[in-house]
Amino acid sequence: MKIYIFGVMKNNSNKITLTYVLILMFVAVLGHQFFLDFSKTSDDSSLYFYIRDFIFILISGIILKIILNQNAQSNKSVFEKLQITNNEIIESNERYDIVAKATSDTIWDWKIEDDSFIWNKGIQGIFGYKKEEVGKTSKWWFERIHPEDSLKMSVKLYSFLEQKTEKWQDEYRFQCADGSYKYVFDRGFLVKDKEGKPIRMIGAIQDITKQKEEEQRLRLLETVITQTKDAVMITDIDTSTEVIPNIIFVNSAFTDMTGYKANEVIGKSPVMFFGPKSDILEFDKLKTAIQDYKECFIETISYKKNGEEFWINFSMIPVTNKDGEHSHWISIQRDVTEEKNKVKEREQLIRELTQNNKDLKQFSYITSHNLRAPLSNLTGLLNLVEDIPVEDPELKEIIDGFSKSTHLLNETINDLVKVVIIKDNPSIQKEKVLIKEIFENVFNQLSFLIGLHKPILKIDLEEVTILNINKSYLESIFLNLLTNAIKYRSEGKQLRINISSKVVNDDLILTFKDNGIGIDLVRNKDKIFGLYQRFHNHPDSKGLGLYLVKSQVEAMGGTITVASAVGKGTTFTITFKNN
Amino acid sequence: MLNKILCVDDDAITLMLCKKVIERVAFANEVLTAKNGEEAINYFNELAPKYQIDQSLSYPKLIFLDLNMPIMNGWEFLDNYLQNTYQDLFTEAKFIVLSSTIDPQDVLKAKSYPMVIDFLSKPITKEMLENLKSGL
Numbered sequence: 047m048k049i050y051i052f053g054v055m056k057n058n059s060n061k062i063t064l065t066y067v068l069i070l071m072f073v074a075v076l077g078h079q080f081f082l083d084f085s086k087t088s089d090d091s092s093l094y095f096y097i098r099d100f101i102f103i104l105i106s107g108i109i110l111k112i113i114l115n116q117n118a119q120s121n122k123s124v125f126e127k128l129q130i131t132n133n134e135i136i137e138s139n140e141r142y143d144i145v146a147k148a149t150s151d152t153i154w155d156w157k158i159e160d161d162s163f164i165w166n167k168g169i170q171g172i173f174g175y176k177k178e179e180v181g182k183t184s185k186w187w188f189e190r191i192h193p194e195d196s197l198k199m200s201v202k203l204y205s206f207l208e209q210k211t212e213k214w215q216d217e218y219r220f221q222c223a224d225g226s227y228k229y230v231f232d233r234g235f236l237v238k239d240k241e242g243k244p245i246r247m248i249g250a251i252q253d254i255t256k257q258k259e260e261e262q263r264l265r266l267l268e269t270v271i272t273q274t275k276d277a278v279m280i281t282d283i284d285t286s287t288e289v290i291p292n293i294i295f296v297n298s299a300f301t302d303m304t305g306y307k308a309n310e311v312i313g314k315s316p317v318m319f320f321g322p323k324s325d326i327l328e329f330d331k332l333k334t335a336i337q338d339y340k341e342c343f344i345e346t347i348s349y350k351k352n353g354e355e356f357w358i359n360f361s362m363i364p365v366t367n368k369d370g371e372h373s374h375w376i377s378i379q380r381d382v383t384e385e386k387n388k389v390k391e392r393e394q395l396i397r398e399l400t401q402n403n404k405d406l407k408q409f410s411y412i413t414s415h416n417l418r419a420p421l422s423n424l425t426g427l428l429n430l431v432e433d434i435p436v437e438d439p440e441l442k443e444i445i446d447g448f449s450k451s452t453h454l455l456n457e458t459i460n461d462l463v464k465v466v467i468i469k470d471n472p473s474i475q476k477e478k479v480l481i482k483e484i485f486e487n488v489f490n491q492l493s494f495l496i497g498l499h500k501p502i503l504k505i506d507l508e509e510v511t512i513l514n515i516n517k518s519y520l521e522s523i524f525l526n527l528l529t530n531a532i533k534y535r536s537e538g539k540q541l542r543i544n545i546s547s548k549v550v551n552d553d554l555i556l557t558f559k560d561n562g563i564g565i566d567l568v569r570n571k572d573k574i575f576g577l578y579q580r581f582h583n584h585p586d587s588k589g590l591g592l593y594l595v596k597s598q599v600e601a602m603g604g605t606i607t608v609a610s611a612v613g614k615g616t617t618f619t620i621t622f623k624n625n
Numbered sequence: 626m627l628n629k630i631l632c633v634d635d636d637a638i639t640l641m642l643c644k645k646v647i648e649r650v651a652f653a654n655e656v657l658t659a660k661n662g663e664e665a666i667n668y669f670n671e672l673a674p675k676y677q678i679d680q681s682l683s684y685p686k687l688i689f690l691d692l693n694m695p696i697m698n699g700w701e702f703l704d705n706y707l708q709n710t711y712q713d714l715f716t717e718a719k720f721i722v723l724s725s726t727i728d729p730q731d732v733l734k735a736k737s738y739p740m741v742i743d744f745l746s747k748p749i750t751k752e753m754l755e756n757l758k759s760g761l
Contacts, residue, residue, distance in 0.1 A: 411726065411727060411728045414727050415693060415724075415725050415726050415727065418725035418727070418747065419636065419639075419693075419725040419747065420638075421725075422639075422725050422746070422747035422748035423636065423638045423639055423642060423747075423748060425748050426639075426642040426646070426747070426748030426749060426750065427638070427642060429646075429748070429750060429751070430642070430645055430646070430649070433649070463727040466727065467727060467729060
């Protein structure tokens with residue numbers, strides 16, 4: 047029975063009660079034994095005492111047990127309460143840890159009184175600090191705030207700590223382990239004690255560098271719109287009321303250009319800028335482009351707020367949102383009145399010049415015609431006179447002089463006529479010609495002169511025989527250069543003329559070299575190819591030949607250069623692009 | 626030798642020169658002259674109805690025509706001639722534009738008329754006529 051009781055009585059109150067009962071019983075038994083030895087009372091009365099004591103002990107044991115039990119009960123409920131609170135704290139801590147781990151924010155925990163500062167793992171992951179580098183006081187935090195931001199930030203923070211403000215959140219730059227700064231958004235709350243004194247502050251730092259950079263990029267892009275000299279206008283895409291959708295934005299350049307302030311045009315259609323002199327075709331072009339969501343460029347007269355007309359260069363480009371849906375129209379506009387006027391002036395000038403040129407050409411044709419008409423009569427009449435024998439020697443001399451002058455005049459006028467024709471026909475007909483053939487022609491024409499002066503001709507035309515060129519011009523060039531070489535030969539020296547043609551880098555190079563009297567190029571460099579420039583006192587010299595040669599060479603896209611030494615000879619080099 | 630030639634020119638000396646040169650080379654029996662396009666077209670206007678009746682009548686087979694003339698110039702004459710379809714009536718009449726003009730456009734324009742066979746620069750010469758003789 048006792049063993050059983052011990053076995054089940056695990057709790058302390060039972061043990062204490064049992065011990066108490068057993069000790070008392072033991073004392074009671076000893077007491078009775080001792081009492082029996084001295085008083086020698088009957089066994090009957092001793093049994094009675096035994097029973098009385100036992101009952102008494104049992105009752106007191108029961109009372110003890112009840113008291114103990116009650117005590118244990120209240121202890122247990124206190125303990126349970128503590129247990130629950132404890133569990134809640136653990137749970138809360140776990141939750142905090144989970145949140146701290148799960149959030150991308152960097153969490154800090156600042157026990158203000160002893161200035162202990164704890165960071166979560168974000169300080170490592172986001173800002174790159176090693177665990178041992180992270181400081182344990184608020185100083186470490188403050189030191190890593192960008193100098194430009196720290197003053198403003200601390201003012202705000204202290205006014206929060208002093209509870210002048212309800213909320214604390216701030217943006218500042220926070221230094222990373224590598225020295226660079228990140229833009230952060232920090233939010234915190236205060237933990238206060240019973241007296242309301244702040245004892246702890248917990249904050250969460252968000253890395254907003256990307257947003258900030260994007261913000262700055264957008265601001266930069268925005269400055270393009272706000273600062274540009276071009277007027278910028280943005281419209282929506284709603285064409286239900288007007289053919290051109292309503293304006294939602296204009297920049298200040300737009301105001302400068304048109305005189306309309308933003309609030310005067312926002313919500314209205316750009317149709318308002320068109321007026322009676324605006325180009326209706328251009329307007330239709332814009333309308334169609336808007337219907338088709340296509341970009342469009344137009345130029346038309348537009349109207350300012352004060353009614354003034356101006357030329358506008360107007361482009362309208364559709365823009366889409368993130369989903370690729372058409373969302374707005376962006377229009378860039380420029381006042382091109384000045385350019386337009388310049389173009390108009392230029393066109394007017396060109397018209398006038400063209401007319402003048404035409405008149406002059408006509409004039410030169412008429413003049414030369416009117417000169418040529420009587421001159422041809424003179425030539426014709428002299429031809430007739432040649433057939434009639436003249437007896438009087440003086441009259442014969444006079445008629446000869448008459449005839450020579452007439453022929454010279456005729457040649458001069460014919461050369462001038464050629465010049466007029468060359469200058470009038472910049473786009474001359476080009477054909478494939480055989481250079482050799484042309485030379486043969488020229489030699490035939492000059493056979494009398496060549497027979498007379500018997501020059502030593504060295505002709506080297508083997509390399510090129512075909513050239514894309516105007517035949518009559520080339521003939522005239524050869525004729526002039528050959529005649530010049532013969533005309534301006536050195537007296538008492540055998541005349542030598544070297545003519546060659548070769549191809550160098552696709553260019554055709556023709557050279558005419560003589561050993562004649564030469565030209566003083568130092569004095570005449572600029573004049574040599576000029577009109578009416580003569581360098582020798584030769585009776586036939588008119589000062590036209592080289593001018594004509596140069597005109598013809600250039601009319602065919604070629605160039606001509608000269609090298610000469612007085613008394614030694616002259617070399618002309620003609621270059622044609624042979625394509 | 627041609628029977629009849631017409632020279633149209635406002636310049637008397639040119640006409641005289643033509644006559645003389647034609648005589649020298651015995652190019653034609655008769656040289657008619659007109660002082661401008663109007664006189665020339667009048668000549669054909671008078672001749673045309675008669676010629677329609679009597680095809681044996683002679684008409685100039687060669688006409689030397691100047692371009693720059695008062696009243697009616699060479700171009701106006703040629704246009705007028707075409708309008709009257711004289712080229713179908715006087716089928717053998719050929720024109721030579723004889724001018725002192727140097728405008729290359731004039732040369733091209735002259736050759737665009739069907740009855741114009743050549744464009745020659747003044748003055749008229751014996752060589753020119755010899756060539757024409759052999760050509761005709």
